[in-house]
Amino acid sequence: MNIHIIDTGFFKLDGGAMFGVVPKSLWNKQNPADEKNLCSWAMRCLLIEDGKKLILIDTGMGDKQDAKFFGHYDLHGDATLISSIQSKGFALEDVTDVILTHLHFDHVGGAVRFRDQSSLQPTFPNATYWSNEAHWNWAINPNPREKASFLKENILPLHESAQLQFIKNGTSPFESIDFLFVDGHTEQMMLPVISYKDQKIIYVADLLPSSFHIPIPWIMSYDMRPLQTMDEKQTVLHHAVHENHILLFEHDPLYEAGIVEQTDKGIKIRARGPLTDFLAN
Template identity: 50%
Template structure:
């Protein structure tokens, strides 16, 4: 198995929204805000080469939305999926599987693109299956009012209409089994219903793709929960249980949204689980 970090593009989000009820004087120490109270956010995906399968975890925002839409997110830097894949010797047509941790637009928007004449949408990875789970798909396609703005029809329906949509745990298409047990999934419900957190066995390590269970290293203290979470009181025990296990087993945490700390380990301290080491992408891979 080979792993490759894929940078889908950086953007910014409101620091208050990213840290919920935590005062700015606290979170600003680890995630400094600019003059508009915006903090740096990454859309860092992960490519897994395992035998004849090439699996991409999450796809970022994509590029099909309007200029007005993107103006809300202050995109910065020059990262994009195509150039990142090319850097590692791949093309999007090589991808066999796209695994989506959840279906918020900043995690799955890049799975769908405009067709050539911009009259409709098509899968952005024409040779890939798109993986989610039935409960989360129902949650996303029948959204509550809180999350409706994060679940966009143009990101979801084209995947189903293409026939390329697959569900985890279908008897005939169990994703973990197909990955020969090198790929485990933790289901969590605090951020959104049935978010999937991949655990990848890599050499002698366990690398965990954190998605929105732990957006940045600054979110390690338990009360530091995003305002975007639909069930923050459920996030707390989910996060606590996971971080205790991560510290005990020396998991390597791949931070999808931390623009400056790509991979970290954690340790137990008197104040709870805290940052242990930070690794650059080149150091780990």
């Protein structure tokens, strides 16, 4: 198995929204805000070579929205989904599977691109796209609070292409990837748990968007069920401490991955840095 970080650029979100009830005097030390109170966040995907499969986890924001849309998020950085995959020596046609942790625009936007000026198609023509039925139904019938995060142009073409399949809770179509299903951020978000040699890597998506979000109360205002997010974080972090799991951070602007430890003041980050620093040779 080979694992590649796929950078798709950075975007900005309101710092207060990203840290919820945590005072700015605390979170601003971790990820300083600009004059508009916006912080930069990564959109970090993962590409896994596993036998005959080439598996992509999440797809970033993509590039098909208009300038007004991107103006809200100040998309920046040189990397894109496609250029990053190509830089690893792969073509779009090589991707066999795309795992979508959930269908918010900054995770699924790159899954679909324009075929021409008036029609859309899946970015990866030979790939099976994986979601789950409960989250899919949640996304195509969105609640008013979450509606702006579920864009039909990002998700309906996947169903129309017949490339979409659903993973059932407790099952996996992959030999080396299992899934944790969590409901605090959004309904049935899927966290891939990758077995790499004798290690496990948890792609924590928006349960732990960055290493700064390790403290249990540090959760986003975007979460649909904040108290449940806190319980789910506690469970995942407890296992990460006792099993020495690697956490892969999708949105951390500085650190790709990290490991945690139990201290007298709760679970803390023990080390963080490039994913390769934590992988066994």
